[in-house]
Amino acid sequence: MDERGPLDVGAEEGARLLTAAVDLVVRHAREVADGPVAPAWPGTAQLRDWLAGQDFEAAGEPERTLPEVMAALRRWGVHTTHPRYFGLFNPTPTWWGVVGELLAAAVNPQLAAYSHAPAAVEVERHVLRFMAGRLGLPAGTVGSFTVGGAEANLTAVIIALTRMFPSYADAGTYGLPRRPALYASAESHLAWLKIAHMTGIGRDAVRLVPVDAAHRMDTGRLRELREADLAAGFAPFMLAATAGTTAGGALDPLPELAALAREWGMHFHVDAAWAGAVALSDTLRPLLKGVEQSDSVTVDAHKWMSAPMGAGMLLTPHAEALAESFRATTSYMPAETDDAPDPYATSVQWSRRFAGLKVFLALAIAGRPAYAAQIERDVRLGELLARRLEEEGWRRVNDTPLPVVCVAAPEAEADGPERSAAWHAAVAGDVVGGGQAWVSTVSLAGRPAIRLCVTSHRTRAEDIETVVRALGDARKRNHRAGP
Numbered sequence: 001m002d003e004r005g006p007l008d009v010g011a012e013e014g015a016r017l018l019t020a021a022v023d024l025v026v027r028h029a030r031e032v033a034d035g036p037v038a039p040a041w042p043g044t045a046q047l048r049d050w051l052a053g054q055d056f057e058a059a060g061e062p063e064r065t066l067p068e069v070m071a072a073l074r075r076w077g078v079h080t081t082h083p084r085y086f087g088l089f090n091p092t093p094t095w096w097g098v099v100g101e102l103l104a105a106a107v108n109p110q111l112a113a114y115s116h117a118p119a120a121v122e123v124e125r126h127v128l129r130f131m132a133g134r135l136g137l138p139a140g141t142v143g144s145f146t147v148g149g150a151e152a153n154l155t156a157v158i159i160a161l162t163r164m165f166p167s168y169a170d171a172g173t174y175g176l177p178r179r180p181a182l183y184a185s186a187e188s189h190l191a192w193l194k195i196a197h198m199t200g201i202g203r204d205a206v207r208l209v210p211v212d213a214a215h216r217m218d219t220g221r222l223r224e225l226r227e228a229d230l231a232a233g234f235a236p237f238m239l240a241a242t243a244g245t246t247a248g249g250a251l252d253p254l255p256e257l258a259a260l261a262r263e264w265g266m267h268f269h270v271d272a273a274w275a276g277a278v279a280l281s282d283t284l285r286p287l288l289k290g291v292e293q294s295d296s297v298t299v300d301a302h303k304w305m306s307a308p309m310g311a312g313m314l315l316t317p318h319a320e321a322l323a324e325s326f327r328a329t330t331s332y333m334p335a336e337t338d339d340a341p342d343p344y345a346t347s348v349q350w351s352r353r354f355a356g357l358k359v360f361l362a363l364a365i366a367g368r369p370a371y372a373a374q375i376e377r378d379v380r381l382g383e384l385l386a387r388r389l390e391e392e393g394w395r396r397v398n399d400t401p402l403p404v405v406c407v408a409a410p411e412a413e414a415d416g417p418e419r420s421a422a423w424h425a426a427v428a429g430d431v432v433g434g435g436q437a438w439v440s441t442v443s444l445a446g447r448p449a450i451r452l453c454v455t456s457h458r459t460r461a462e463d464i465e466t467v468v469r470a471l472g473d474a475r476k477r478n479h480r481a482g483p
């Protein structure tokens with residue numbers, strides 16, 4: 001078998017494919033802003049028809065298959081790379097990040113064992129240390145890249161359980177002296193419930209602490225819940241603050257919560273999946289004050305740091321707890337290097353993709369100051385958006401310095417929450433259906449609203465005007481007489 005294997009089509013073919021892909025990707029970037037942000041209909045039947053013709057039994061032609069796939073993706077999907085995607089925190093990836101994906105895929109280093117990919121592991125650790133430094137975490141802080149914020153938060157719960165309950169590692173929840181309780185705000189990311197399920201403490205272990213008028217964790221209610229739990233025989237083990245809630249961008253009072261967690265002997269976690277990026281800006285970084293006292297932190301690079309999905313980061317000053325949480329040894333893995341623990345034995349994943357490269361490249365080429373300027377610009381665009389919507393008679397219902405703006409129409413609110421929810425959903429659907437912008441609906445402490453978040457580095461002031469106009473037009477079309 002001296003000839004090439006059937007999948008070994010050679011570097012020339014690789015170059016041809018890459019050139020074709022580059023053309024498609026660049027055209028997408030050039031043209032995406034001219035089309036609708038979202039498809040007008042899901043197209044499920046057409047999608048399945050197209051795929052039914054693909055049974056993989058014959059070789060295909062890249063000249064046909066690549067454009068076909070790209071056309072399907074462009075036609076039937078919400079375009080998070082559109083400058084008027086005012087949606088959830090799905091960024092327009094930077095070009096450096098896209099190139100990082102390509103290099104990581106092509107070289108395909110295996111980061112499970114340090115000795116297999118020392119350069120890649122050190123690159124990731126360098127980025128993690130940089131983020132830890134920007135967040136003010138102590139020297140010696142360790143961590144790992146994750147697929148996203150949910151995996152980072154899962155990692156944090158495993159570390160917290162391992163730190164707080166010495167028997168957890170071997171006996172699991174069966175070995176716990178009392179039933180554990182985890183506290184997060186009612187506006188926190190509800191991955192906590194899945195994580196509680198996955199870690200075996202159960203969904204009932206999660207206490208969703210009511211929020212104050214600004215949608216921040218109400219520390220008075222936290223105290224009450226904890227007292228009640230102690231009286232009922234629970235073991236409060238983890239306080240998970242959110243810095244930048246998903247719906248409204250609320251920042252829990254970190255210094256106060258850090259102090260309470262310390263006083264109560266609880267693991268203090270900060271979920272800064274989205275807003276953690278402000279650590280890159282000297283002027284905005286004070287918003288995260290208190291995070292430096294945390295026992296673990298989540299920051300998603302694939303949110304406001306504009307890395308392609310998926311790249312989350314989990315940081316913790318407790319290197320030993322991290323190692324204890326994921327320890328593993330096998331006969332087949334390469335031996336550990338002295339001063340460099342193996343990623344597979346200090347994280348959830350085993351085989352590990354080089355997720356950190358796209359973050360490293362973007363920081364190395366753009367530079368931290370460019371990131372800071374972008375994030376500060378996004379904040380100003382958010383302020384412009386809030387001001388323009390208020391000028392147009394929308395009522396802002398969230399309170400945050402971050403660029404997420406939740407608004408309600410007074411005339412619809414007068415109809416009561418149920419009809420208000422339906423009305424706001426209709427208006428948001430109208431805007432999305434028009435293709436001009438993508439916005440979503442939320443319910444903030446039971447109050448229905450339309451949510452707009454500046455997430456794309458391609459968004460400009462003119463895009464703000466366009467979405468304000470689209471919302472105004474939709475509001476007129478769905479006219480309510482008003483109070």
Ligand SMILES: *Cc1c(COP(=O)(O)O)cnc(C)c1O
Binds near residue numbers: 149189271272
């Ligand atoms: C997005 C988000 C998460 C979940 O992160 P994924 O990357 O989607 O897994 C967790 N917490 C907060 C505050 C988030 O915004």
